Amino acid sequence: MIRRKPAEDRKADIVEALLRLADRIGPDRLTTNDIAREVGVTQAAIFRHFPTKADLWSSVGEVIAERLHLAWDQALAGRGAPQDQLRGLIAAQLRQIEACPALPAILHSRELNVDNAFLRDRFRGLLAQYQAHLVACLEDMGKEGAIRADIAAQDAAILLTSLVQGIAIRWGLGAHGFSLEAEGLRLLDLQLSLLAGKPG
Amino acid sequence: MIRRKPAEDRKADIVEALLRLADRIGPDRLTTNDIAREVGVTQAAIFRHFPTKADLWSSVGEVIAERLHLAWDQALAGRGAPQDQLRGLIAAQLRQIEACPALPAILHSRELNVDNAFLRDRFRGLLAQYQAHLVACLEDMGKEGAIRADIAAQDAAILLTSLVQGIAIRWGLGAHGFSLEAEGLRLLDLQLSLLAGKPG
DNA sequence: ACCTCTTGTAAGTAATCAACCACTAACATT
């Protein structure tokens, strides 16, 4: 038999294994057998720690939500200029995706969005919160004249979240062939210079 | 028993049913049973028309590729100003997604990207071609002074494709609560005015 | 009206899925 671990540790192992496999196999194709093999236990062991597969996904969702929330709070904690806060928010998002490439796929997976209504609403609220942070930063920047006056902060926020999503997709398709954070921040600066209305 | 159709018609029915269900159920969770029920035939009937499920997906891929190609050609056929061609290309993409909401999910599905190497490469080439069209339009616009001189056409193209992807995602999450084409073109015009460096 | 392909079905297959069971080895506490 394998080395035994306290339930909390093993639970974390299982969630981590799922996160790793979700990128390789795909969130909607993962089986409990796949996960068990990755962890190094039998399939039945998964069900000792999570009553059902749906419960396992719920835990995964909670872990992701916590990480994102923490990353955003840290980005906003500095209390620097609104530009810096904005950059921090975007950088945090890019780093989260780089650390867990399955994140976009999971966020849009049917597993979480169709089967688990609670988590779907939770994530929807979470992303709305992120968008609200961006809008707040952009409004502050607008008052300082760092954003063109004819641009609504809401629309600018949409452009920025789209940018992150678009680059993340390109990063995934290109087999992670470049630094997501570096490329993302480069294009962010470009977009910010466009929004400012003057060359960067 | 049901009304019998010529094989070509039934094949098209099956592909259409898959496209419809892919949006509701998810591309990677779709079963041949789901498809058969949607079409209104037995599961075995699917295999009369497609030897394997993978062959069915190949047909779906071909249909999508043809539609996209056709839509792009029509957008470029007008031979108007580069701005109009660009707008046409983006509008075509938005309309394709609106007509077939499962398109983004299918394009990024494991079904097509992991299991079917041929189609994956086919789509990768197709999207590269689209990007090349955008870059060509943007370069022409740059020569006419419609794009700020300090912006590379390649980067501008990335911003625009990201915009389409981002809005499509928002449209999907919001249960198609707004007109994708209208909202997309509105933000496109906004981004173009940013790229031009002068208020729209 | 008949004949003949073609389209469809009913009833299977083996493989795999999530989940359950009785049981046991490892661990902590005493």
Added chain:
DNA sequence: AATGTTAGTGGTTGATTACTTACAAGAGGT
């Protein structure tokens, strides 16, 4: 060293998966 608890196993469940085979019946041409 004895005892109770917990993590993990092997074996099995019924449901579901993609796919097959043998047979029936509709539709079109003559």
